[in-house]
Amino acid sequence: MGGVKSVVNSESYAEIRRVVDRARVIDSHEHLAPEEHRVKEDVDALATLFPHYASSDLVSSGMSIEDLIYVRNPKTPLKQRWDRFSPYWEKMQNTGYARALNIAVKGLYGVEGIGEDTYVELSKRMKEANKKGLYRWILKEKSGIDIAIADVEPFGLKVTEVDRELFAPVSRFEDFVLVKERAAVNALERRCGSGIHTLDDLVKAFESEFQRLRPYLAGVKIALAYNRIIHFEKTTHSEAEKVFNRIYSQRGFKTLEVEGWRGRIPEGISWEDAKPFQDFMVHKMIQLAIRHNLPVQIHTGLQEGNENIVSNSNPIHLVNLFLEYREAKVDIFHGGYPYLSELATLAKNFQNVYIDMAWLHVLSPAASRRALSEWLDTVPANKIIGFGGDYRVVEGVYGHVMMARENIAHTLAEKVEYDGYTIEEASFLAERLLRGNALELFFPKGLPRRRLK
Numbered sequence: 001m002g003g004v005k006s007v008v009n010s011e012s013y014a015e016i017r018r019v020v021d022r023a024r025v026i027d028s029h030e031h032l033a034p035e036e037h038r039v040k041e042d043v044d045a046l047a048t049l050f051p052h053y054a055s056s057d058l059v060s061s062g063m064s065i066e067d068l069i070y071v072r073n074p075k076t077p078l079k080q081r082w083d084r085f086s087p088y089w090e091k092m093q094n095t096g097y098a099r100a101l102n103i104a105v106k107g108l109y110g111v112e113g114i115g116e117d118t119y120v121e122l123s124k125r126m127k128e129a130n131k132k133g134l135y136r137w138i139l140k141e142k143s144g145i146d147i148a149i150a151d152v153e154p155f156g157l158k159v160t161e162v163d164r165e166l167f168a169p170v171s172r173f174e175d176f177v178l179v180k181e182r183a184a185v186n187a188l189e190r191r192c193g194s195g196i197h198t199l200d201d202l203v204k205a206f207e208s209e210f211q212r213l214r215p216y217l218a219g220v221k222i223a224l225a226y227n228r229i230i231h232f233e234k235t236t237h238s239e240a241e242k243v244f245n246r247i248y249s250q251r252g253f254k255t256l257e258v259e260g261w262r263g264r265i266p267e268g269i270s271w272e273d274a275k276p277f278q279d280f281m282v283h284k285m286i287q288l289a290i291r292h293n294l295p296v297q298i299h300t301g302l303q304e305g306n307e308n309i310v311s312n313s314n315p316i317h318l319v320n321l322f323l324e325y326r327e328a329k330v331d332i333f334h335g336g337y338p339y340l341s342e343l344a345t346l347a348k349n350f351q352n353v354y355i356d357m358a359w360l361h362v363l364s365p366a367a368s369r370r371a372l373s374e375w376l377d378t379v380p381a382n383k384i385i386g387f388g389g390d391y392r393v394v395e396g397v398y399g400h401v402m403m404a405r406e407n408i409a410h411t412l413a414e415k416v417e418y419d420g421y422t423i424e425e426a427s428f429l430a431e432r433l434l435r436g437n438a439l440e441l442f443f444p445k446g447l448p449r450r451r452l453k
Contacts (some may be wrong), residue, residue, distance in 0.1 A: 001186050012423060013413035019352040019427040020409045022202075025138075025401060026438035027148035029297070029333065029358035031156050031389030034163065035135045038394065043130045044123035045105075045114055051265050052304060053362065054097040059306050061091040070143060083117055091112065096362040100399030103300040108142060129446065135166055138394050139407045143401045144238070146435075148389065148448055149218050155392075164448055168218035170297060175205045176279040180213055181268030182250040199244040203284060210288045218442045219331070221297040222287050228271050230300065232282045232321060240280035243273065269378075284396075286325050295329040295441055301337040302363065313342050322350045329441060331385065335360045340371040347379045352439060355379060356386025361404040368404075372411045376429070377419075385441065386433030408433055 007013050032038075041048065050058070055068055061394045063071075070076060071085045092098050102113040109125040111118040129137075139145045148166035153159065159169035175188060179202070189196050192205040224230060289296050300315040315336040322330065331354045336343035347353045355375055361368045375384055387404040389397035412426040421429075440445070 003375055005213070007410055007413045007417060008360045010413060010417055012416040012426070013409060015423050016412050016426050016430060017405075017409040018289055019124075020430045020434065021144075023144065023405075023431055023434040024084060025145045025387055025434050026061050027145045027387060027389050027397070027401070028331070028356050028442070030148040030150050030167070030389045030397065031152070031155065031390065031392045032135070032148075032150065032162070032167075032394055032397070033152075033350060033392070034157060037082045039129070039132060039134060041128050043126045044073040044074055045119045045126065046123075047072050047080065048126060049101055049105075049114070049393055049395060052276055053391070054092070054452075056093075056304065056306055057092040057095050057097050058085075058088045061088045063088040071168055078120065078123060082116075086116065089119045096265055096365050096403070098364070100362045100403055101172065101401070103402050104395040104399035107307075108138065108395060110297050126358075128288070135163075138398050139166055142179040144396045145389075145397070145401065145439055148397075149295075149438075151221055151223075151425070159213055160237055162216070168442065168448060169216060171213055171217055172221050172223060173210070173285055174207065174223075176202065176209070177278055177285060178274075179244075179247060179277070179281075180274045182248060197248070199241040202244065202367070206281070208287065209229065210285075210292065214292050214294070217294055217298055219295040219310050220285055222285070223299045224278070224282070225299045225305050226280075226308065228275065229312040229317060230314075231317040232279045232296065233276075234278045234324070235276045236284065237280070239276045243269070243277035246273075247315075248322055249279075265317075283321075286321065286328055288329045290325060295331050295354075297331045299333045299335060300343070301334045301339060304359075310338070314339050319346070320345065326352055328352055329354065331356050331441065333358050333388075334363070334390075335368070337363055337367060339370075340367065340429065341374065343376045344371075346373050347375070347383050354383045354385060355439075356385040356388060357404070358385070359390040361387070362409065363405050365403055368407045369411050372407065372433075375412065376411070376415065381432055382437055382440070384433060385438050405434075431453055 050072055067084055071081045073236065074154050105111050105114055105122055108180060109122055111122045111125070138147065148167050150162055150169045152162060152169055153172055159171050162169045175184065179185060185196055188205060194205060196202050196205055217323060248268060286296055298318065300313045300340065302310055303313060315332050316339070330352055333342055333356050335355060335357055337360055342354055347355050359367065386408055387401060389400045391397045391400060408430055413420070414428055415421040416423060
């Protein structure tokens, strides 16, 4: 197979790139806070662009957590922060995370990357642009995204409050699935307006809440890979009930003393002890997703941040779910990176398994191209979702979608040059990867056209 340099100079690449650049994208995954929150922030190049992803590479390169906090504090003079930041920024310039941000600041703010000669002017231009309409400008006009699937609950936004001109939300229902202390049960009682004294009460409340939120949802999401292995065993009602009863019998709070600090925290059980209950509730959530015809998104592969157990996230752990819930449409995130071939095997074997490239293009552009080429040889093309920005920073979405378009055009041009695809076939696949497949999976009745009340 030829290299990228030979492909980008080919007529095939030029023709396919024109198709790719015109495609209106369905973005399978974002983490953006509401625009009204963003425009109230004191933005600058360092405080705004480095809340995650690139910050992980800064830490990986040697930056301390204390320095990272210092660099991201907009109340500290920008020059002082730049001096502490720049040595580590130089060390990570080779990564996909850095490339996405440099693409973004050039394409959006007209500066040549984040550097010694640009960070002050960049910060000025970011402040000028930080006003109502920012999201529409970046997402719809600059990035070519018609709508993005939004995972907003971890950041304090209710799915009923999402701007549906830009986003369609998913819910994790984690306050039901991750109950580990009595205080969490009490909070659910207040939220649902009914007493929860048994596991059956909890399941009934879960079903009621799912039914209430269903009109707002494009899917549900499981992100437990950050905390535990994603093997969700088939546990019985009795096994889950024993764990629930143990949680319910707790007094509520315990006293904790750490380095002179003394306070009360919710008493709870360990992740290991909670696993039978969590597994039971995950199965229940998938059953509800099937009943309400919603796809299920599952985080697999690398966890964002530093220091975690990636083997917990191998998509192979999910096989029992694929076998049991053949009616479920399961959207497997991040290409399973680094388990790219394992996911190819799963998507090839199971009709209900979809590959989602959310995050992957910035995580490793080279791996994205290699994996997409392999998947196109292995998996029916309707089961590959080509882009999900997966950013907390709206500028990052732009940088990421530009990289995704480039990677998809490269890969399809290689298929034309070396594997016998026609330009027409490659163009058809480009539209499927960036739009058509996600449209079918998340919006089988078409894009939402109104704001729900």
